Protein backbone atom coordinates (compact mmCIF):
# COMPACT_ATOMS: atom_id res chain seq x y z
CA UNK A 1 0.00 0.00 0.00
CA UNK A 2 1.25 3.49 -0.80
CA UNK A 3 1.20 6.17 1.85
CA UNK A 4 0.09 9.63 0.96
CA UNK A 5 1.46 12.41 3.13
CA UNK A 6 -1.71 13.66 4.75
CA UNK A 7 -1.49 16.29 7.53
CA UNK A 8 -2.52 13.55 9.98
CA UNK A 9 0.43 11.42 8.89
CA UNK A 10 2.88 14.29 9.50
CA UNK A 11 1.40 14.96 12.96
CA UNK A 12 1.79 11.28 13.80
CA UNK A 13 5.44 11.42 12.76
CA UNK A 14 6.09 14.45 14.98
CA UNK A 15 4.46 12.76 17.96
CA UNK A 16 6.48 9.62 17.33
CA UNK A 17 9.66 11.70 17.29
CA UNK A 18 8.91 13.08 20.78
CA UNK A 19 8.22 9.63 22.23
CA UNK A 20 11.59 8.05 21.40
CA UNK A 21 12.93 5.02 23.32
CA UNK A 22 15.13 5.94 26.32
CA UNK A 23 17.39 2.91 26.48
CA UNK A 24 20.29 1.75 24.34
CA UNK A 25 19.26 -1.52 22.65
CA UNK A 26 21.88 -4.03 21.42
CA UNK A 27 23.51 -3.45 18.05
CA UNK A 28 22.15 -5.84 15.46
CA UNK A 29 24.16 -6.32 12.31
CA UNK A 30 22.94 -7.64 8.98
CA UNK A 31 25.03 -10.76 9.05
CA UNK A 32 23.60 -12.11 12.32
CA UNK A 33 20.07 -11.08 11.34
CA UNK A 34 20.38 -12.96 8.06
CA UNK A 35 21.74 -16.01 9.83
CA UNK A 36 18.80 -15.92 12.24
CA UNK A 37 16.33 -15.57 9.36
CA UNK A 38 17.89 -18.58 7.67
CA UNK A 39 17.72 -20.60 10.91
CA UNK A 40 14.03 -19.76 11.24
CA UNK A 41 13.36 -20.74 7.62
CA UNK A 42 15.01 -24.10 8.26
CA UNK A 43 12.88 -24.64 11.37
CA UNK A 44 9.69 -23.77 9.48
CA UNK A 45 10.46 -26.28 6.73
CA UNK A 46 11.51 -28.96 9.24
CA UNK A 47 8.41 -28.50 11.38
CA UNK A 48 6.19 -28.51 8.31
CA UNK A 49 7.78 -31.66 6.89
CA UNK A 50 7.59 -33.52 10.17
CA UNK A 51 3.86 -32.82 10.45
CA UNK A 52 3.39 -33.64 6.77
CA UNK A 53 4.97 -37.07 7.21
CA UNK A 54 2.85 -37.85 10.29
CA UNK A 55 -0.28 -36.88 8.38
CA UNK A 56 0.65 -39.05 5.37
CA UNK A 57 1.45 -42.07 7.56
CA UNK A 58 -2.01 -41.95 9.17
CA UNK A 59 -3.94 -40.92 6.04
CA UNK A 60 -2.50 -43.66 3.85
CA UNK A 61 -4.20 -46.31 6.02
CA UNK A 62 -7.51 -44.46 5.70
CA UNK A 63 -7.52 -43.79 1.96
CA UNK A 64 -6.46 -47.37 1.14
CA UNK A 65 -8.69 -49.25 3.63
CA UNK A 66 -11.64 -46.98 2.88
CA UNK A 67 -11.45 -47.45 -0.89
CA UNK A 68 -14.55 -49.70 -1.04
CA UNK A 69 -16.63 -46.71 0.00
CA UNK A 70 -15.16 -44.40 -2.65
CA UNK A 71 -17.09 -45.87 -5.61
CA UNK A 72 -15.39 -45.02 -8.89
CA UNK A 73 -13.20 -42.36 -7.24
CA UNK A 74 -10.27 -44.66 -6.74
CA UNK A 75 -6.66 -44.60 -7.88
CA UNK A 76 -3.44 -46.57 -7.52
CA UNK A 77 -1.46 -45.66 -4.41
CA UNK A 78 2.36 -45.84 -4.14
CA UNK A 79 3.05 -44.32 -0.73
CA UNK A 80 5.80 -41.84 -1.43
CA UNK A 81 6.04 -38.06 -1.66
CA UNK A 82 8.65 -36.12 -3.57
CA UNK A 83 9.87 -32.55 -3.81
CA UNK A 84 12.35 -30.33 -5.59
CA UNK A 85 13.54 -26.76 -5.37
CA UNK A 86 11.02 -25.42 -7.86
CA UNK A 87 8.29 -25.81 -5.26
CA UNK A 88 9.80 -22.95 -3.30
CA UNK A 89 9.78 -19.21 -3.81
CA UNK A 90 13.17 -17.68 -4.70
CA UNK A 91 13.73 -16.40 -1.16
CA UNK A 92 13.66 -20.00 0.12
CA UNK A 93 15.91 -21.59 -2.46
CA UNK A 94 19.13 -21.02 -0.57
CA UNK A 95 17.82 -22.80 2.53
CA UNK A 96 16.42 -25.72 0.56
CA UNK A 97 19.75 -26.09 -1.22
CA UNK A 98 22.03 -25.81 1.81
CA UNK A 99 19.88 -27.60 4.37
CA UNK A 100 17.91 -30.13 2.33
CA UNK A 101 20.27 -30.47 -0.61
CA UNK A 102 17.50 -29.85 -3.14
CA UNK A 103 18.00 -28.91 -6.77
CA UNK A 104 15.83 -29.16 -9.87
CA UNK A 105 15.60 -32.96 -9.69
CA UNK A 106 12.75 -34.72 -7.92
CA UNK A 107 13.85 -36.28 -4.71
CA UNK A 108 11.95 -38.66 -2.42
CA UNK A 109 10.82 -36.62 0.55
CA UNK A 110 9.01 -39.36 2.42
CA UNK A 111 8.29 -43.06 2.15
CA UNK A 112 5.00 -43.78 3.90
CA UNK A 113 5.06 -46.46 6.63
CA UNK A 114 3.92 -49.93 5.47
CA UNK A 115 3.20 -48.59 1.96
CA UNK A 116 3.96 -50.30 -1.37
CA UNK A 117 6.93 -47.92 -1.73
CA UNK A 118 8.35 -49.02 1.63
CA UNK A 119 7.90 -52.68 0.68
CA UNK A 120 9.80 -51.98 -2.55
CA UNK A 121 12.64 -50.48 -0.46
CA UNK A 122 12.40 -46.99 -1.94
CA UNK A 123 14.42 -44.65 0.30
CA UNK A 124 14.08 -41.05 1.43
CA UNK A 125 16.57 -38.97 -0.57
CA UNK A 126 16.43 -41.17 -3.69
CA UNK A 127 16.43 -39.08 -6.87
CA UNK A 128 13.79 -40.06 -9.45
CA UNK A 129 15.34 -40.97 -12.82
CA UNK A 130 12.68 -42.88 -14.75
CA UNK A 131 9.23 -44.43 -14.41
CA UNK A 132 8.51 -47.40 -16.68
CA UNK A 133 11.37 -46.16 -18.91
CA UNK A 134 9.90 -42.63 -19.13
CA UNK A 135 12.58 -40.12 -18.19
CA UNK A 136 11.47 -37.92 -15.33
CA UNK A 137 11.58 -34.28 -16.52
CA UNK A 138 12.93 -31.24 -14.72
CA UNK A 139 12.00 -27.59 -14.98
CA UNK A 140 8.74 -25.71 -15.34
CA UNK A 141 5.55 -27.81 -15.41
CA UNK A 142 7.64 -30.90 -14.60
CA UNK A 143 5.75 -31.53 -11.36
CA UNK A 144 2.43 -31.70 -13.19
CA UNK A 145 3.83 -34.07 -15.84
CA UNK A 146 5.31 -36.29 -13.16
CA UNK A 147 2.09 -36.41 -11.11
CA UNK A 148 0.12 -37.27 -14.26
CA UNK A 149 2.55 -39.99 -15.31
CA UNK A 150 2.56 -41.60 -11.87
CA UNK A 151 -1.25 -41.58 -11.78
CA UNK A 152 -1.52 -43.16 -15.26
CA UNK A 153 1.00 -45.88 -14.52
CA UNK A 154 -0.66 -46.78 -11.21
CA UNK A 155 -4.15 -47.24 -12.65
CA UNK A 156 -3.84 -50.94 -13.49
CA UNK A 157 -2.29 -51.74 -10.08
CA UNK A 158 0.47 -53.68 -11.83
CA UNK A 159 4.14 -53.22 -10.88
CA UNK A 160 5.70 -49.88 -11.84
CA UNK A 161 9.44 -50.05 -12.57
CA UNK A 162 11.38 -47.06 -11.37
CA UNK A 163 15.03 -46.11 -11.61
CA UNK A 164 16.44 -43.92 -8.84
CA UNK A 165 19.84 -42.48 -8.00
CA UNK A 166 21.03 -43.36 -4.50
CA UNK A 167 24.47 -42.10 -3.41
CA UNK A 168 25.36 -41.62 -7.06
CA UNK A 169 24.45 -45.17 -8.09
CA UNK A 170 21.39 -46.15 -10.09
CA UNK A 171 18.98 -48.57 -8.39
CA UNK A 172 15.90 -50.31 -9.78
CA UNK A 173 12.77 -50.28 -7.67
CA UNK A 174 9.55 -52.09 -8.52
CA UNK A 175 6.47 -50.72 -6.76
CA UNK A 176 3.08 -52.43 -6.98
CA UNK A 177 0.45 -49.77 -6.26
CA UNK A 178 -2.63 -50.63 -4.17
CA UNK A 179 -6.18 -49.37 -4.57
CA UNK A 180 -7.03 -46.21 -2.65
CA UNK A 181 -9.58 -43.43 -2.64
CA UNK A 182 -8.50 -40.83 -5.18
CA UNK A 183 -8.30 -38.04 -2.60
CA UNK A 184 -5.09 -36.26 -1.76
CA UNK A 185 -4.50 -35.33 1.85
CA UNK A 186 -2.79 -31.96 2.33
CA UNK A 187 -1.36 -30.08 5.25
CA UNK A 188 -2.14 -26.36 5.23
CA UNK A 189 0.46 -24.31 7.08
CA UNK A 190 -1.94 -22.02 8.94
CA UNK A 191 -2.33 -22.15 12.68
CA UNK A 192 -6.11 -22.68 12.46
CA UNK A 193 -7.72 -25.61 14.29
CA UNK A 194 -9.55 -26.76 11.22
CA UNK A 195 -9.90 -29.34 8.46
CA UNK A 196 -12.11 -29.63 5.42
CA UNK A 197 -12.99 -31.73 2.41
CA UNK A 198 -13.86 -30.26 -0.98
CA UNK A 199 -14.99 -33.35 -2.88
CA UNK A 200 -11.51 -34.16 -4.17
CA UNK A 201 -9.03 -33.09 -1.50
CA UNK A 202 -8.78 -33.37 2.25
CA UNK A 203 -7.01 -30.50 3.97
CA UNK A 204 -5.85 -30.53 7.58
CA UNK A 205 -4.43 -27.34 9.09
CA UNK A 206 -1.23 -27.30 11.09
CA UNK A 207 -3.13 -25.78 14.04
CA UNK A 208 -5.22 -28.94 14.24
CA UNK A 209 -2.15 -31.17 13.93
CA UNK A 210 -0.77 -29.45 17.03
CA UNK A 211 -4.09 -30.12 18.81
CA UNK A 212 -4.13 -33.87 18.15
CA UNK A 213 -2.93 -35.89 21.14
CA UNK A 214 -2.83 -39.23 19.33
CA UNK A 215 -2.78 -40.77 15.85
CA UNK A 216 -6.34 -41.96 16.57
CA UNK A 217 -7.52 -38.36 16.84
CA UNK A 218 -5.85 -37.51 13.53
CA UNK A 219 -7.38 -40.63 11.97
CA UNK A 220 -10.83 -39.65 13.24
CA UNK A 221 -10.69 -36.26 11.52
CA UNK A 222 -9.22 -37.59 8.26
CA UNK A 223 -11.86 -40.38 8.20
CA UNK A 224 -14.65 -37.89 8.80
CA UNK A 225 -13.40 -35.67 5.96
CA UNK A 226 -12.92 -38.66 3.68
CA UNK A 227 -16.54 -39.63 4.35
CA UNK A 228 -17.70 -36.17 3.16
CA UNK A 229 -15.86 -36.79 -0.12
CA UNK A 230 -16.82 -40.47 -0.46
CA UNK A 231 -20.50 -39.74 0.13
CA UNK A 232 -20.27 -36.91 -2.43
CA UNK A 233 -21.46 -34.15 -0.15
CA UNK A 234 -19.83 -31.76 -2.59
CA UNK A 235 -19.72 -32.32 -6.31
CA UNK A 236 -16.02 -32.93 -6.97
CA UNK A 237 -16.36 -31.78 -10.57
CA UNK A 238 -16.99 -28.26 -9.38
CA UNK A 239 -13.65 -28.23 -7.56
CA UNK A 240 -10.17 -28.03 -8.95
CA UNK A 241 -7.85 -30.81 -8.02
CA UNK A 242 -4.43 -29.75 -6.82
CA UNK A 243 -1.93 -31.47 -9.05
CA UNK A 244 1.43 -32.65 -7.87
CA UNK A 245 0.62 -33.14 -4.22
CA UNK A 246 2.97 -31.14 -2.13
CA UNK A 247 3.86 -28.41 -4.60
CA UNK A 248 1.13 -25.95 -3.82
CA UNK A 249 1.99 -26.30 -0.20
CA UNK A 250 5.62 -25.47 -0.44
CA UNK A 251 4.74 -22.17 -2.02
CA UNK A 252 2.24 -21.60 0.72
CA UNK A 253 4.57 -22.24 3.63
CA UNK A 254 7.00 -19.82 2.13
CA UNK A 255 4.15 -17.36 1.80
CA UNK A 256 2.82 -17.89 5.30
CA UNK A 257 6.10 -16.94 6.88
CA UNK A 258 7.04 -14.21 4.45
CA UNK A 259 3.63 -12.65 4.97
CA UNK A 260 2.88 -12.64 1.26
CA UNK A 261 -0.20 -13.98 -0.43
CA UNK A 262 0.82 -16.15 -3.38
CA UNK A 263 -2.64 -17.38 -4.27
CA UNK A 264 -1.30 -20.81 -3.45
CA UNK A 265 -3.40 -23.91 -3.66
CA UNK A 266 -4.59 -23.67 -0.08
CA UNK A 267 -5.60 -20.08 -0.30
CA UNK A 268 -7.66 -21.07 -3.32
CA UNK A 269 -9.10 -24.22 -1.83
CA UNK A 270 -9.81 -22.50 1.46
CA UNK A 271 -11.50 -19.57 -0.22
CA UNK A 272 -13.68 -21.99 -2.14
CA UNK A 273 -14.85 -23.55 1.11
CA UNK A 274 -15.49 -20.37 3.05
CA UNK A 275 -19.08 -20.11 4.14
CA UNK A 276 -19.76 -23.48 2.55
CA UNK A 277 -21.16 -25.30 5.54
CA UNK A 278 -22.38 -28.84 5.24
CA UNK A 279 -25.89 -29.51 6.47
CA UNK A 280 -26.34 -31.19 9.85
CA UNK A 281 -27.50 -34.35 8.03
CA UNK A 282 -24.26 -34.48 6.02
CA UNK A 283 -22.23 -33.94 9.19
CA UNK A 284 -24.03 -36.84 10.86
CA UNK A 285 -23.39 -39.02 7.83
CA UNK A 286 -19.69 -38.04 7.83
CA UNK A 287 -19.49 -39.03 11.52
CA UNK A 288 -21.26 -42.33 10.86
CA UNK A 289 -19.42 -43.41 7.69
CA UNK A 290 -16.14 -41.96 8.97
CA UNK A 291 -16.17 -44.26 12.00
CA UNK A 292 -16.55 -47.29 9.72
CA UNK A 293 -13.61 -46.11 7.63
CA UNK A 294 -11.53 -45.55 10.76
CA UNK A 295 -12.29 -49.06 12.06
CA UNK A 296 -11.53 -50.61 8.64
CA UNK A 297 -8.15 -48.84 8.75
CA UNK A 298 -7.48 -50.55 12.08
CA UNK A 299 -7.64 -47.54 14.42
CA UNK A 300 -9.23 -47.69 17.85
CA UNK A 301 -12.58 -45.86 17.67
CA UNK A 302 -13.35 -45.86 21.43
CA UNK A 303 -12.43 -42.22 22.02
CA UNK A 304 -14.34 -40.74 19.03
CA UNK A 305 -16.99 -38.91 21.03
CA UNK A 306 -14.35 -37.77 23.52
CA UNK A 307 -12.33 -36.07 20.80
CA UNK A 308 -15.28 -34.16 19.38
CA UNK A 309 -16.18 -33.08 22.91
CA UNK A 310 -12.64 -31.75 23.33
CA UNK A 311 -12.98 -29.90 20.01
CA UNK A 312 -16.32 -28.45 21.04
CA UNK A 313 -14.85 -27.13 24.28
CA UNK A 314 -11.61 -25.84 22.78
CA UNK A 315 -12.69 -24.62 19.43
CA UNK A 316 -15.39 -22.09 18.98
CA UNK A 317 -14.74 -22.19 15.26
CA UNK A 318 -15.91 -25.76 14.79
CA UNK A 319 -14.07 -28.11 12.48
CA UNK A 320 -14.59 -28.01 8.69
CA UNK A 321 -16.61 -24.83 8.56
CA UNK A 322 -17.83 -22.28 11.03
CA UNK A 323 -20.51 -23.68 13.30
CA UNK A 324 -21.34 -26.43 10.81
CA UNK A 325 -20.36 -29.25 13.09
CA UNK A 326 -23.24 -30.08 15.30
CA UNK A 327 -22.02 -29.92 18.87
CA UNK A 328 -25.40 -30.93 20.17
CA UNK A 329 -25.87 -33.76 22.69
CA UNK A 330 -27.49 -35.76 19.86
CA UNK A 331 -24.21 -35.79 18.00
CA UNK A 332 -22.30 -37.40 20.82
CA UNK A 333 -25.06 -39.92 21.50
CA UNK A 334 -25.13 -40.84 17.79
CA UNK A 335 -21.35 -41.33 17.77
CA UNK A 336 -21.52 -43.58 20.86
CA UNK A 337 -24.29 -45.60 19.18
CA UNK A 338 -22.23 -45.96 16.00
CA UNK A 339 -19.26 -47.20 18.01
CA UNK A 340 -21.55 -49.84 19.61
CA UNK A 341 -22.95 -50.85 16.21
CA UNK A 342 -19.44 -51.33 14.76
CA UNK A 343 -18.21 -53.25 17.82
CA UNK A 344 -21.26 -55.52 17.56
CA UNK A 345 -20.39 -56.32 13.95
CA UNK A 346 -16.77 -56.94 14.87
CA UNK A 347 -17.81 -59.46 17.55
CA UNK A 348 -20.07 -61.30 15.12
CA UNK A 349 -17.46 -61.17 12.37
CA UNK A 350 -20.02 -59.38 10.18
CA UNK A 351 -18.80 -57.18 7.29
CA UNK A 352 -18.02 -53.60 8.27
CA UNK A 353 -20.43 -51.81 5.98
CA UNK A 354 -22.44 -48.75 6.95
CA UNK A 355 -26.18 -49.46 7.08
CA UNK A 356 -28.09 -47.98 4.14
CA UNK A 357 -31.60 -46.56 4.46
CA UNK A 358 -34.22 -49.18 3.68
Ligand SMILES: [Zn+2]
Pocket residue numbers: 224228278283286319320325
Ligand atom coordinates in the same frame (compact mmCIF):
# COMPACT_ATOMS: atom_id res chain seq x y z
ZN1 LIG B 1 -17.70 -32.45 8.65
